[in-house]
Amino acid sequence: MKIKLSIFLLIFSLVCCQTKSTDERSKSQTEEILFPEVNDDFKGYLRNFGKSKLPIELKGCVMNSNRLTQFNDETYNKYVDDYSFSYKQIPTNGNFIATITLGAADCFLPTLTTYRLSGDIIDHKILAIGYCGSDCGYSCDEFMTITDDYSIYVSDTISSSDCDDFGNIIAGSTKNYVIFKSGRLLDNGEIELT
DSSP states (O other): OHHHHHHHHHHHHHHHHHHHHHHHHHHHHHHHHHSOOOOHHHHHHHTTSEEOOSSEEEOTTSOOOTTOOEEOSSTTTTTSOSSEEEEEEEOOSSSSEEEEEEEOSSSOEEEEEEEOTTSOEEEEEEOOOOOOOOBTTEEEEEEEEEOTTOEEEEEEEEEEOOBOTTSOBOTTOOEEEEEEEEEEEOTTSOEEEO
16 A cells, blocks of 8 residues: 555656646746847846836836936947936847836836847837926826737826915916827837827
């Protein structure tokens, strides 16, 4: 009886280990498709970005740059503009690479950049409206999302009021509105925005 039990446990262990190995290979193959291999110089640049799944949402006025890499020298200037911060690398169909960097302003301005696997830029667009700032009677929230189907939505939700000479909001002058852009990341790496 003990021999049969020992043989059963041995076979069960082998099957479990084999299944786990197959699952790990499948997961690894999926990651390679979503985040393909690139040359060493480009790989060095991409190491500055956390890899993210979709959907991804970002509110530029409430973000913190702690633990983000600031690009402020010539090291990676063929891939990114100076004075921006690394944010995320997002999955693609495997034919190109896509990153999101954050430009510094009153609020962070996300920029989506797509690259050929060689590191050459295909396209880049600022995914922000850019109307947020501070003034008497003015408030604004920036929002950006890229969904699972690569649709892009960007908006500034604004509340604007007139102020008197003492900095008080004038009653009845408040206007609330949303300015937005929409678009999508195409299969060839180009970015469409309205």
